[in-house]
Amino acid sequence: MIQTILLKNRPKGTPSPSDFEFIKEEDSLTVEDGQLLLETLYVSVDPYLRGRMSDAKSYVEPFELNKPIHSGVIAKVLESKNDNFKEGDYVSGMLDWKTKQVSSGKGLQKVDPSKADLSAYLGILGMTGLTAYCGLIEIGKPKEGETLVVSGAAGAVGSVVGQIGKILGLKVIGIAGSDEKVELLKSKFGFDAGINYNTTENITKAIAEVAPNGVDIYFDNVGGPISDAVLFNINKFARTVNCGAIAVYNNTEIPKSISVRPFLIKNSASMQGFIVSNFEDKFPQAIKTLSGWLADDKLTYSETIVEGFENIPQAFIDLFDGKNKGKMVVKI
Amino acid sequence: MIQTILLKNRPKGTPSPSDFEFIKEEDSLTVEDGQLLLETLYVSVDPYLRGRMSDAKSYVEPFELNKPIHSGVIAKVLESKNDNFKEGDYVSGMLDWKTKQVSSGKGLQKVDPSKADLSAYLGILGMTGLTAYCGLIEIGKPKEGETLVVSGAAGAVGSVVGQIGKILGLKVIGIAGSDEKVELLKSKFGFDAGINYNTTENITKAIAEVAPNGVDIYFDNVGGPISDAVLFNINKFARTVNCGAIAVYNNTEIPKSISVRPFLIKNSASMQGFIVSNFEDKFPQAIKTLSGWLADDKLTYSETIVEGFENIPQAFIDLFDGKNKGKMVVKI
Numbered sequence: 001m002i003q004t005i006l007l008k009n010r011p012k013g014t015p016s017p018s019d020f021e022f023i024k025e026e027d028s029l030t031v032e033d034g035q036l037l038l039e040t041l042y043v044s045v046d047p048y049l050r051g052r053m054s055d056a057k058s059y060v061e062p063f064e065l066n067k068p069i070h071s072g073v074i075a076k077v078l079e080s081k082n083d084n085f086k087e088g089d090y091v092s093g094m095l096d097w098k099t100k101q102v103s104s105g106k107g108l109q110k111v112d113p114s115k116a117d118l119s120a121y122l123g124i125l126g127m128t129g130l131t132a133y134c135g136l137i138e139i140g141k142p143k144e145g146e147t148l149v150v151s152g153a154a155g156a157v158g159s160v161v162g163q164i165g166k167i168l169g170l171k172v173i174g175i176a177g178s179d180e181k182v183e184l185l186k187s188k189f190g191f192d193a194g195i196n197y198n199t200t201e202n203i204t205k206a207i208a209e210v211a212p213n214g215v216d217i218y219f220d221n222v223g224g225p226i227s228d229a230v231l232f233n234i235n236k237f238a239r240t241v242n243c244g245a246i247a248v249y250n251n252t253e254i255p256k257s258i259s260v261r262p263f264l265i266k267n268s269a270s271m272q273g274f275i276v277s278n279f280e281d282k283f284p285q286a287i288k289t290l291s292g293w294l295a296d297d298k299l300t301y302s303e304t305i306v307e308g309f310e311n312i313p314q315a316f317i318d319l320f321d322g323k324n325k326g327k328m329v330v331k332i
Numbered sequence: 333m334i335q336t337i338l339l340k341n342r343p344k345g346t347p348s349p350s351d352f353e354f355i356k357e358e359d360s361l362t363v364e365d366g367q368l369l370l371e372t373l374y375v376s377v378d379p380y381l382r383g384r385m386s387d388a389k390s391y392v393e394p395f396e397l398n399k400p401i402h403s404g405v406i407a408k409v410l411e412s413k414n415d416n417f418k419e420g421d422y423v424s425g426m427l428d429w430k431t432k433q434v435s436s437g438k439g440l441q442k443v444d445p446s447k448a449d450l451s452a453y454l455g456i457l458g459m460t461g462l463t464a465y466c467g468l469i470e471i472g473k474p475k476e477g478e479t480l481v482v483s484g485a486a487g488a489v490g491s492v493v494g495q496i497g498k499i500l501g502l503k504v505i506g507i508a509g510s511d512e513k514v515e516l517l518k519s520k521f522g523f524d525a526g527i528n529y530n531t532t533e534n535i536t537k538a539i540a541e542v543a544p545n546g547v548d549i550y551f552d553n554v555g556g557p558i559s560d561a562v563l564f565n566i567n568k569f570a571r572t573v574n575c576g577a578i579a580v581y582n583n584t585e586i587p588k589s590i591s592v593r594p595f596l597i598k599n600s601a602s603m604q605g606f607i608v609s610n611f612e613d614k615f616p617q618a619i620k621t622l623s624g625w626l627a628d629d630k631l632t633y634s635e636t637i638v639e640g641f642e643n644i645p646q647a648f649i650d651l652f653d654g655k656n657k658g659k660m661v662v663k664i
Binding site: 051220223224227242243244245248249254255256257258259260261262263264265266267268269270271272273274275278 | 383552555556559574575576577580581586587588589590591592593594595596597598599600601602603604605606607610
């Protein structure tokens with residue numbers, strides 16, 4: 001039997017299990033010339049998928065209703081009629097939420113389980129690491145000695161951004177949602193300071209205390225009131241890297257904020273949104289650099305690995321409660 | 333007698349005449365070695381001065397209470413003990429709101445009344461023109477065929493931005509506050525279309541109608557709800573040039589807006605604040621280009637010239653009601 005997860009309803013607000021539908025069908029897959037048969041091993045669940053579940057204009061096409069959802073997947077090649085892959089290879093790519101599937105091989109990359117855990121290719125050596133690296137380097141344009149604030153700092157991208165910041169000689173402050181996460185930022189990821197937004201009354205003041213020289217780069221994964229609070233601390237020529245807005249993705253009305261414009265004008269500051277594919281030409285260099293840092297133990301990562309194909313929707317939903325530490329991955 | 337205008341109170345909300353104080357004193361000015369005696373001919377009043385009247389953190393120091401206000405001024409040299417200037421020269425620079433004053437000559441530029449009207453050196457060949465040129469070129473990064481929306485389009489900076497846009501082959505849409513201004517945008521400044529925000533119910537829809545290909549560059553002089561409306565029309569990789577926020581400068585509370593962040597992320601778009609002095613190294617080239625366009629009649633400008641030193645505060649206050657067409661200048 002092959003299992004598949006379809007998008008049943010476009011979520012209103014926070015996604016719920018009833019927005020997803022599981023179907024089972026007989027395994028009648030056949031592999032034609034040029035194709036591969038793949039067995040899904042790991043599935044990546046990521047906040048950006050929320051955007052694709054809506055039909056609002058977005059940077060990518062919305063998922064179709066009653067069709068399989070897809071995301072980053074690590075799979076094993078069970079059978080190959082494609083010269084680029086052979087049985088037993090491991091690959092990563094954008095694939096359906098399906099236990100087994102046939103692929104043309106297009107867009108798949110081979111990954112090497114002897115160099116890193118397979119799940120790492122969905123995280124630090126995959127989109128997560130590339131997002132952190134390209135966003136910080138290409139948009140943040142960090143200079144040694146500057147101060148970097150990261151929101152969603154204990155998340156998959158945030159924890160990598162902070163570590164790269166430290167490697168590059170920045171002062172790094174993370175904002176996260178529990179004391180446990182803040183502790184992890186400092187002990188595991190080497191952040192200089194952490195702020196628990198759930199227990200801090202005045203985030204602007206808390207940042208000012210740990211960043212007395214102001215904020216030069218703000219790597220923003222959350223996009224809500226926490227980001228407003230950071231604005232009061234930005235320096236002249238500050239750069240905000242708008243990576244995500246998980247705080248507002250589930251809003252059913254257009255979210256409000258304080259107006260960022262006077263802050264940008266006063267400080268000659270910038271905000272720049274991006275998706276990682278804007279920087280595709282930088283990927284080979286980025287992966288090389290990240291792999292090197294990983295091999296040298298300059299970089300580490302957290303994963304929350306949930307087991308079982310049937311738990312993919314809940315793992316995705318749990319992202320919005322911050323139940324993950326680092327990259328959320330489902331092992332099949 | 334010499335007249336001077338002091339800042340008496342920090343305005344709350346919209347400035348009022350009572351925030352300014354006029355003083356008269358005997359003319360006992362003496363010129364020492366290296367100094368100049370100047371007679372004020374034209375005074376520039378500009379929205380950005382509102383920021384300097386507050387004591388909030390800004391990009392420049394706030395004006396001091398009970399001290400003269402200063403802004404761009406064109407003056408005539410009455411007496412010179414400075415080798416760089418001689419009696420009868422005309423100069424432009426940041427000078428006090430004073431009918432006569434002594435200067436060290438620092439920061440003053442000679443201007444040539446045979447090449448352009450003296451008031452033009454406060455406008456199209458001064459900070460206004462430089463702001464329009466540098467903001468559009470350096471931040472907007474225009475490419476032929478793109479669509480540019482300008483708010484405050486009939487204002488000093490906006491009307492120049494639109495014309496430069498046309499020279500560079502852009503489709504240019506202006507947003508202004510009256511039918512008369514909208515007409516002027518099209519007939520005098522060559523904009524492709526104009527929108528009267530006071531009579532247009534749905535600005536987002538109105539932009540979509542005249543910009544069916546979406547907005548690539550938004551040159552923002554106003555920063556309020558009009559700018560929110562533009563967000564819904566931006567294209568992938570759109571650039572917002574945050575030049576001014578006159579719509580919110582008089583707010584006594586921190587202004588709210590819809591959250592720009594999801595729009596920036598969805599579109600890989602940017603917002604960049606600036607002040608013209610960020611681009612000082614581009615000024616010589618910019619002035620040369622602007623002068624050339626002016627001489628070739630590719631560029632024109634509007635001025636609202638108010639007469640009388642005593643009318644400077646009211647001319648400034650009138651900016652916030654949009655009573656000016658183009659650059660607001662006071663002739664002494």
